[in-house]
Amino acid sequence: MNSGGRFALSEPARRRALSGGPEGAAWLADLDAILASLEHDWAIRIGTSLEGGSAAFVAEARDGAGNKSVIKVGSPGSRLGRHEAEVLRRADGKGYARLLRVDGERNALLLEKLGPSLATLGLPYSQQVDIMCATLLEAWHPVPLNATFMTGAEKANLLGADIVAMWHRTGQPCPSAAIDTALLYCQERARLYRPEGTVLAHGDPHPANTLMVPGTDPVRFKFVDPDGLAIEPAYDLGVLLRAWNEGLDGRNAYNLARSRVRLMTQYTQVPAEPIWQWAFIERVSTGLLLLEIGDAALGRQYLRVAEALLLPS
Structure with missing residues (x-):
């Protein structure tokens, strides 16, 4: 894990972001601020980063009542050719993790917390x-x-x-x-x-x-x-x-x-x-x-x- 700030990013995700040039480097530099702003706006507390992601910051989150969810914030290159939020929204929990919140500007999703893969x-x-x-x-x-x-x-x-x-x-x-x-x-x-x-x-x-x-x-x-x-x-x-x-x-x-x-x-x-x-x-x-x-x-x-x-x- 890369622990340059409060929120630790997996090493594969860090390398993937850096491969995106100046835009990826800027995203890395701003990641702590992005996540802190999402905590405030969505009234959640973001926990430890989860293993497995290579194109996004993924972590467990909890709201004020203790309900668990998963937050995903994609690096700039992760948007290319993908319609993740739209697919999840249309599925409405059928066959896919339920989409709870979405912020297109910050490339962030809040998802239903599921079990092991x-x-x-x-x-x-x-x-x-x-x-x-x-x-x-x-x-x-x-x-x-x-x-x-x-x-x-x-x-x-x-x-x-x-x-x-x-x-x-x-x-x-x-x-x-x-x-x-x-x-x-x-x-x-x-x-x-x-x-x-x-x-x-x-x-x-x-x-x-x-x-x-x-x-x-x-x-x-x-x-x-x-x-x-x-x-x-x-x-x-x-x-x-x-x-x-x-x-x-x-x-x-x-x-x-x-x-x-x-x-x-x-x-x-x-x-x-x-x-x-x-x-x-x-x-x-x-x-x-x-x-x-x-x-x-x-x-x-x-x-x-x-x-x-x-x-x-």
């Missing part, structure tokens, strides 16, 4: 996928009319451009066949985009932002940190599958991965082929990104799995 519970990834699928079925909402969310076509085109750029920047670390297949799938998802087939999707569902709802029986979960996309539901399911790499090596990798997609289709009724394509795109994109940010071992694992999942000859 799914990532901390030690469950097999197959069980985590089941839980996240059930939570997505609750969290997907209709896309509002005249919305400005990134569309599925835009997301596919952006991922395609990013994959090509990152592949060259990282020294072409995987076979061109994997890149060509990812680009083919990006073109296919962009071409087949239809507004009537979309939902207001999370955009980055994973175990770390899937939190337990305290006091529920059976146990329920809610999401936090949505990006907000107007995209087919298969995209969110593809994101879930990108990290389910266990067993996906050797000669049976392709068939096993296809069977996992079929199970997901049975659970959600979302067609299998779009899930497969988005999962492949996301594996390649995420693997390249991990290489760029220095997590070479995990990045290479993602890319090896993508190569193993190329259509058998």
